[in-house]
Amino acid sequence: MPDRYDVVIIGAGPGGYVAAIRAAQLGFKTACVESRGSLGGTCLNIGCIPSKALLQSSEKFAEAGRDLAEHGVKVGEVALDLGSMMGRKDKVVTTLTRGVEFLFRKNKVDWLKGKGRIAAPGRVVVTGADGASQEIEATSIIIASGSESTPLPGIEIDEKRIVSSTGCLALDRVPERLVVIGGGYIGLELGSVWQRLGAKVTVVEVLDHIVPNMDRELGTALQRVLARSGMEFKLGTKVAGIGEAPERLTLELEGAERQSLTAEVVLVAIGRRPYTAGLGLEAVGVALDEHGRITVDDGFATNIPGIYAIGDVIRGPMLEHKAAEEGVALAERLAGQKTSVDYDAIPAVIYTWPEVASVGKTEEELKAAAVSYRVGKFPFTANPRARTNGYTEGFVKILAESGTDRVLGVHIIGPDAGTLIAEAVLAKEFGASAEDIARTCHAHPTLSEALKEAALAVDGRAIHI
Numbered sequence: 001m002p003d004r005y006d007v008v009i010i011g012a013g014p015g016g017y018v019a020a021i022r023a024a025q026l027g028f029k030t031a032c033v034e035s036r037g038s039l040g041g042t043c044l045n046i047g048c049i050p051s052k053a054l055l056q057s058s059e060k061f062a063e064a065g066r067d068l069a070e071h072g073v074k075v076g077e078v079a080l081d082l083g084s085m086m087g088r089k090d091k092v093v094t095t096l097t098r099g100v101e102f103l104f105r106k107n108k109v110d111w112l113k114g115k116g117r118i119a120a121p122g123r124v125v126v127t128g129a130d131g132a133s134q135e136i137e138a139t140s141i142i143i144a145s146g147s148e149s150t151p152l153p154g155i156e157i158d159e160k161r162i163v164s165s166t167g168c169l170a171l172d173r174v175p176e177r178l179v180v181i182g183g184g185y186i187g188l189e190l191g192s193v194w195q196r197l198g199a200k201v202t203v204v205e206v207l208d209h210i211v212p213n214m215d216r217e218l219g220t221a222l223q224r225v226l227a228r229s230g231m232e233f234k235l236g237t238k239v240a241g242i243g244e245a246p247e248r249l250t251l252e253l254e255g256a257e258r259q260s261l262t263a264e265v266v267l268v269a270i271g272r273r274p275y276t277a278g279l280g281l282e283a284v285g286v287a288l289d290e291h292g293r294i295t296v297d298d299g300f301a302t303n304i305p306g307i308y309a310i311g312d313v314i315r316g317p318m319l320e321h322k323a324a325e326e327g328v329a330l331a332e333r334l335a336g337q338k339t340s341v342d343y344d345a346i347p348a349v350i351y352t353w354p355e356v357a358s359v360g361k362t363e364e365e366l367k368a369a370a371v372s373y374r375v376g377k378f379p380f381t382a383n384p385r386a387r388t389n390g391y392t393e394g395f396v397k398i399l400a401e402s403g404t405d406r407v408l409g410v411h412i413i414g415p416d417a418g419t420l421i422a423e424a425v426l427a428k429e430f431g432a433s434a435e436d437i438a439r440t441c442h443a444h445p446t447l448s449e450a451l452k453e454a455a456l457a458v459d460g461r462a463i464h465i
């Protein structure tokens with residue numbers, strides 16, 4: 001007799017492992033199928049966590065060599081021990097992936113090790129690394145198989161010299177020259193890491209602006225700061241091909257003019273695509289959209305009864321917290337609750353220096369939808385805490401609906417923007433007005449006062465500018 005579960009989840013990334021824990025909390029007999037040797041998916045193993053560990057370490061390195069003297073702190077010669085930096089990153093990853101194993105044991109979620117394939121509705125075959133397979137039965141199957149790097153046609157990733165984010169998180173030395181293809185999240189975060197460690201970084205972006213999904217003003221401001229720190233940008237430019245010689249790579253660029261560029265390492269970061277290989281979707285008849293994403297309704301149900309999907313493999317931003325929210329919402333819906341995800345209140349953060357963070361509508365989206373709005377802006381140069389900290393780059397921008405004053409979008413570039421955005425997300429979740437934020441008492445001196453001031457600025461009454 002095959003083992004029988006109430007819920008079987010394929011993939012133990014943030015969508016899958018969170019859904020598994022919540023399903024188990026709700027009393028479902030739950031299993032999670034994962035083929036990787038550790039839990040946590042892209043995010044914990046090769047994504048959010050290792051990249052943020054390296055961003056943190058490289059920022060410390062850059063700070064020690066740059067900013068500390070201004071604070072009256074004298075350090076000796078600053079030297080890089082890349083092996084230790086990578087070792088620390090790996091340790092952080094292991095601690096967190098083991099933490100998910102602990103949570104599975106605590107909540108009695110079975111980790112079925114191997115590759116999951118849906119044989120039929122209600123039936124999943126799990127094939128282990130040794131080739132042995134077992135069939136299990138499930139009332140509900142959740143696909144949370146995530147995403148993979150989008151390849152650039154004609155360019156082969158070897159993860160040594162031409163790398164995806166995965167190889168770029170594990171380089172064994174600082175490249176003299178790194179060319180990044182794609183001026184989005186990965187390109188700018190990992191480009192920043194290696195630039196801080198000493199690489200000369202050039203970003204090649206096909207559009208005429210970076211971070212295309214964010215409010216345009218943020219992208220422009222971020223590009224200005226990164227360019228000032230030495231990062232080069234080639235916008236409106238495509239890579240036509242890469243020539244490989246033993247000592248260097250030569251990129252042929254097509255833009256306003258044809259030119260070539262040499263590099264020791266090339267990072268391809270032009271987006272990610274849903275990962276559905278080997279799931280058996282075609283045989284079962286699960287529908288995909290034109291981007292290869294699994295089609296789901298508002299309750300995450302596919303077109304086949306009893307089969308659901310969440311996270312990077314469905315529509316919406318490919319973000320950890322979006323996948324996790326969907327995991328919780330789906331588990332609760334399976335238990336008869338009416339939980340849903342508010343897609344208009346999902347923050348997005350780029351962890352460069354300065355950080356960039358957004359929630360809600362951009363100014364471009366409001367213009368395109370002919371929504372009437374007011375703008376309140378406040379620069380960190382006028383925020384006392386930013387002054388004491390010595391980081392005054394950036395601003396807070398609040399977009400509020402004319403007439404109702406409802407907050408439609410908040411966009412921040414500046415120190416700790418990723419933490420500051422939480423207040424804006426809460427405001428959006430509660431349907432707050434700019435006046436609500438303006439009337440809320442903010443502790444002094446904190447960076448969050450810039451949000452209050454931007455909210456006051458919506459009504460033309462900021463105090464400190």
Ligand code: FAD
Pocket residue numbers: 010011012013014015016017033034035036040041042043044046047048049051052114115116117144145146147165166186275277278279310311312313317318319320321322323
């Ligand atoms: P994944 O995390 O991709 O997990 C899917 C899992 O399913 C994988 O472990 C895979 O092995 C497994 N799997 C697939 N098919 C099968 C199968 N047939 N059988 C068994 N197992 C299978 N997001 C943020 O919000 N913040 C960040 O700072 C951030 N940084 C990132 C940095 C990088 C370099 C990258 C690449 C991504 C980053 N992301 C970040 C995005 C984030 O990692 C993803 O949005 C998130 O991991 C999606 O979760 P998921 O559960 O949908 O899929």
Ligand code: NAI
Pocket residue numbers: 152181182183184185186187189204205206207210211212237238239269270271272317318319348349350351
């Ligand atoms: P992205 O979508 O953020 O950026 C890709 C960039 O490449 C875009 O600017 C696009 O215009 C450009 N591009 C596309 N084709 C190109 C070409 N042929 N030549 C040059 N440029 C080209 O994708 P990225 O950076 O690969 O990241 C993938 C996803 O992973 C992100 O969209 C995000 O969802 C997630 N992520 C999130 C992070 C965070 O939350 N901090 C960090 C890293 C990744």
